[in-house]
Amino acid sequence: MLKIENLHAEVDGKQILNGLSLEVGAGEVHAIMGPNGAGKSTLAYVLGGRPGYEITQGTVEFLGQDMLELEPHERAAAGLFLGFQYPVEIPGVSNVQFLREALNAQRKARGEEPFSGGEFLKVAKEKAGLLKLDMEMLKRPVNVGFSGGEKKRAEMVQMGILDPRLAVLDETDSGLDIDALRVVGEGINTIMRAPDKAVLLITHYQRLLDVVQPDFVHVLAKGRIVKSGGPELAHQLEEEGYEAVAA
Amino acid sequence: MNELATLPTTRDENWRYADPAWLASADLAQLNDWREIAVPAGETVCEILSVESGAERLRVHVGQGGRFELFAINAAGPYARAEAEVTLEEGAHFEFGGVTIGGGKNRQEFVTRTVHSSPGASSNQVVRAVQWGQAVGNFLGRIEVVKDAQKTDAAQNFRAILLEKGASANAKPELEIFADDVKCAHGAAIGALDETAGFYMASRGLPPEVARKLLIHAFVADAFEAIEDEELRGEMLAKALNVLDEEAV
Numbered sequence: 001m002l003k004i005e006n007l008h009a010e011v012d013g014k015q016i017l018n019g020l021s022l023e024v025g026a027g028e029v030h031a032i033m034g035p036n037g038a039g040k041s042t043l044a045y046v047l048g049g050r051p052g053y054e055i056t057q058g059t060v061e062f063l064g065q066d067m068l069e070l071e072p073h074e075r076a077a078a079g080l081f082l083g084f085q086y087p088v089e090i091p092g093v094s095n096v097q098f099l100r101e102a103l104n105a106q107r108k109a110r111g112e113e114p115f116s117g118g119e120f121l122k123v124a125k126e127k128a129g130l131l132k133l134d135m136e137m138l139k140r141p142v143n144v145g146f147s148g149g150e151k152k153r154a155e156m157v158q159m160g161i162l163d164p165r166l167a168v169l170d171e172t173d174s175g176l177d178i179d180a181l182r183v184v185g186e187g188i189n190t191i192m193r194a195p196d197k198a199v200l201l202i203t204h205y206q207r208l209l210d211v212v213q214p215d216f217v218h219v220l221a222k223g224r225i226v227k228s229g230g231p232e233l234a235h236q237l238e239e240e241g242y243e244a245v246a247a
Numbered sequence: 248m249n250e251l252a253t254l255p256t257t258r259d260e261n262w263r264y265a266d267p268a269w270l271a272s273a274d275l276a277q278l279n280d281w282r283e284i285a286v287p288a289g290e291t292v293c294e295i296l297s298v299e300s301g302a303e304r305l306r307v308h309v310g311q312g313g314r315f316e317l318f319a320i321n322a323a324g325p326y327a328r329a330e331a332e333v334t335l336e337e338g339a340h341f342e343f344g345g346v347t348i349g350g351g352k353n354r355q356e357f358v359t360r361t362v363h364s365s366p367g368a369s370s371n372q373v374v375r376a377v378q379w380g381q382a383v384g385n386f387l388g389r390i391e392v393v394k395d396a397q398k399t400d401a402a403q404n405f406r407a408i409l410l411e412k413g414a415s416a417n418a419k420p421e422l423e424i425f426a427d428d429v430k431c432a433h434g435a436a437i438g439a440l441d442e443t444a445g446f447y448m449a450s451r452g453l454p455p456e457v458a459r460k461l462l463i464h465a466f467v468a469d470a471f472e473a474i475e476d477e478e479l480r481g482e483m484l485a486k487a488l489n490v491l492d493e494e495a496v
Contacts, residue, residue: 048450051442076452088447092465098448101461106452141465162451 001026001198002166007058008223009046016042018223019058024166029192029199031209031234034220035242040202041085043220044170047200048082049075063165076102077109079165081158083172087151090142095154096124098142099161106162120161127160131187148175156187167192168200173208185211206238221246250279264385264417266326266354273302281306281332286313288336293318295479297486298355302328309339311365316342318474318483322490324353324382332360335368343372344470348490350380350414358387361401363429365393369400375470376407377463377487378414379495389421392429399429407437408466410459410495464488 002024009017016039024030034040046053047060049072060067067075090098104114115123128135131153143151152172159167169188173181185208192199201212209217209231217233218225219242226246227233237245254275255262262270281304286292288310296303296319309315313336321327333341347355355378361370376384386405407416418435440462448458467487474480 048446050446071455072446072449073452073454073458076450082450084447084450088444090444090447090462090465092468093461098461099451101457102448102451102453105454105457109452158451 001028001063002200003059003061005059005061007043007046007060008056009042009058010054010056011042011052015056016223017046017058020220020224022218022225024198024200026198027195028216029201029212029214030216030218031201031203031214032218032220032225033203033234033237033242034246038220039223040220041170042223044082044085044168044202047075047080047168048072073105074109076162076164077106081162081164081167083155083159083167083169085171085174087143087146087155089144089146091144093142094140095138095142095157096121099124099138099158103162123161124157127157127191130160130190131157132183133157149177149180152176152184153180153187156184156191160187160191163191165196166198166200168202170202171204172201173203173205178207181207182211184208188212206234209234219246251275254278260419261358261387263419264354264356264383264387265328269301269326278302278304280304284308284315286310286315286339288313290314291316295483296320296329297322298327298329299323300325300327302326302330305329305331307331307333307341309333309335309341309368311336312338314340314342316473317344318471319343319345319357320483320487320490321345321347321355321357322349322487324349324351324355326354328356328358330358330360332362333370334362334364335370337365338367339365340368341370341372342473343370343374344473345372345374345386346467346470346487347374347376347378347384347386348467348487349378349384350382350411350494352380353378353382354385355382356385356387358385360389361391363390363392363396363399363401363426366396366426367398368396370402371473372403373470373472374405375467376405376416377410377467377491378407378416379410381413383415383417385417385419386435387417387419387421388433390423390431390433392422392424392426392431394425396426397428399426399431401429401431403433404469405435406466406469408440408463409437410440460488460491463491 219227291314293316298321374386420433
């Protein structure tokens with residue numbers, strides 16, 4: 001589904017990704033762990049196509065397409081979802097309006113019929129219920145006045161509504177209390193655990209991985225994957241620390 | 248009040264951002280020809296304005312407890328100015344929502360002078376500017392609170408979004424307060440469209456032009472929030488955004 005080869009990327013002239021290679025197959029959940037400054041968020045942004053993140057070398061293939069050739073909104077329509085570590089506030093634009101426009105823009109790009117207001121609300125209600133987010137919140141402007149936890153749950157509601165093939169989730173667990181963590185983790189499982197979908201979970205901690213159990217765990221350090229393994233690697237990291245494991 | 252004896256120049260504070268070429272050939276008699284509106288005590292008058300090329304000047308007197316509402320779209324050029332001089336009696340209110348929107352070399356401005364002449368009057372002014380090309384959007388808002396006008400509550404807010412390098416905006420808030428128990432708030436901000444929000448919206452599948460329109464829609468909507476008639480509010484918004492669709496690059 002996703003094939004990253006020898007990816008080099010820089011931000012403001014500073015090299016952050018340093019020959020990163022990673023392959024994610026359909027039906028798989030991969031976790032990427034690593035110390036601060038390793039390049040985790042950069043990887044997420046590069047995959048999303050954020051302006052200012054310059055790719056100097058390497059390739060990214062997503063569902064058979066050269067992903068680096070696609071604009072950010074085209075990547076979304078192709079089935080990519082980027083869960084933000086810090087979801088952005090958009091004053092004056094309601095979640096419902098935003099997500100319906102976004103969903104229908106994606107459907108249009110894929111040559112599908114747009115959802116009517118009624119059809120959209122039905123899906124929105126179902127996904128909000130799944131993440132235990134009050135439907136009233138979705139009528140409010142995007143992320144404005146939401147607590148940290150509400151923002152993260154709203155991100156997952158967005159993911160549920162947009163129904164991507166691949167979700168890249170950048171520290172979706174940060175800012176969540178234990179109960180919210182469980183709700184979000186189970187939401188990820190319900191929405192994304194399917195034979196034709198995949199998840200790339202970027203996280204610092206084991207605790208989300210107790211709920212969303214990864215098939216593969218990778219350690220990212222200094223801009224590249226330095227170690228890969230099964231779920232046991234996450235436990236080892238938790239116990240011994242990055243330095244010991246990645247050295 | 249304020250009759251011009253000679254044509255103003257950009258050295259006059261009130262005309263400092265005006266188009267000098269237009270001013271040089273302006274018609275003095277026409278400039279002195281203010282449209283007068285009197286709002287009777289306790290009544291409400293709502294004025295909807297589509298600003299046209301040139302200068303339009305309104306002089307408004309709002310009687311005790313009356314309310315004057317002015318909502319305006321300024322999408323004209325090459326020079327388009329709408330000016331309002333509003334005098335508020337006791338407990339009266341002035342509500343102003345204005346949008347300048349345009350590109351090219353258009354110079355679009357709102358100029359207000361709000362005189363709180365008696366106690367307990369209030370005013371609220373919200374102006375939004377969306378400019379591209381080499382266009383300029385201006386808001387000159389003067390608030391005067393006379394000595395006895397205690398409990399005045401005056402607010403003024405101007406924000407501009409410049410879609411391209413080369414566009415500009417000027418804000419000139421001016422407060423002259425001679426009473427001591429008053430609330431006067433003003434704010435001004437000029438910036439580009441929020442790139443972080445743009446990327447966030449793109450990452451959800453919105454093409455840049457759709458994302459931009461949504462953001463500008465939300466931005467412009469502030470100016471018309473005080474319009475109670477929902478249908479009218481929608482029309483004003485649509486009209487302003489239409490300019491963006493037809494003219495913006």
